[in-house]
Amino acid sequence: MSDNIPVKDSDLDELKKEMRSAQWIDWVEKNQKSLIGAAAAVVVVLMAVGLWLENEQSQRATAATIYQQAMNEGDSAKKLALLQSINRDFSSSSYSALALMQLASVDSKNAELHLNALMAHGKAMDEWIWQARLDLAEIKLAEGDAAAAKSLLDQQVGGQYLQLRYYLMAQASGDEAEKQDYLQKAMDAPSSTDAELLRKIESQINKKAS
The missing domain is CATH 1.25.40 (Serine Threonine Protein Phosphatase 5, Tetratricopeptide repeat)
Known part of the structure; x- marks a missing residue:
């Protein structure tokens, strides 16, 4: 007659943990290549987002500088050229909308065109x-x-x-x-x-x- 040794709940919990751990290690080993690929993809995405944000910040800073130059420019032809460059090169920024507002005054013969563009601008x-x-x-x-x-x-x-x-x-x-x-x-x-x-x-x- 064999002895019945009672199994404690804590021992069962520990055994379950070891089994889950073993299963997890086995799964990781089987899917190692996929995991490495996924991790690499995440890194690439994070790098891309970081570069995009850095570029956006740089673009805004450049547009702001040109806009300020335009506001300080006394020569109407040079002011017009600066505002047009903002609208052309930074069309998706809020500075493009500001430039359109100024262009309506500086380039009065095309004021209607500039005002309509301003009203349709997504950043206005x-x-x-x-x-x-x-x-x-x-x-x-x-x-x-x-x-x-x-x-x-x-x-x-x-x-x-x-x-x-x-x-x-x-x-x-x-x-x-x-x-x-x-x-x-x-x-x-x-x-x-x-x-x-x-x-x-x-x-x-x-x-x-x-």
Whole structure:
């Protein structure tokens, strides 16, 4: 009659651990080549991401330097060339959107083209798009295309742009009562820092009152 030696739970746990360890070592040995390949792939990806981030940072720094040079340039032709180079060489950066905003002023004959490009730019801030939309509406009004201006002005803008938007809507309106309503809305809107705009609004309201 053999002796029954009780097996402790701790011994069973240790045995299970050893079995799992042995199975893990066996699996690693069988899949060593695959593991090495996967590790190498991870290293390559990490290196690629690191290089991409470094390149992105370098690109932004270069674009920022050229943009600052353009802002400090007194010669309009040189300024135009610098802004065009940013838009050409760094088209996917936010500095390209900033360059388009400046190009609309520097290259006035192509202002509409630059403003449309700015509004479609993926890195343009909402404020830049709102300003571009209002600037384009002004161009359309100057060209006598009130319908195109109204289409642009029907789109919403931030609170700091409401005064100009309502003023331009007044200019685009062919109805005098509607025009005065827009002028009053412009007067009641959050005041902008544009003293000339406020003077125009007050002048047109006073002109009607008199």
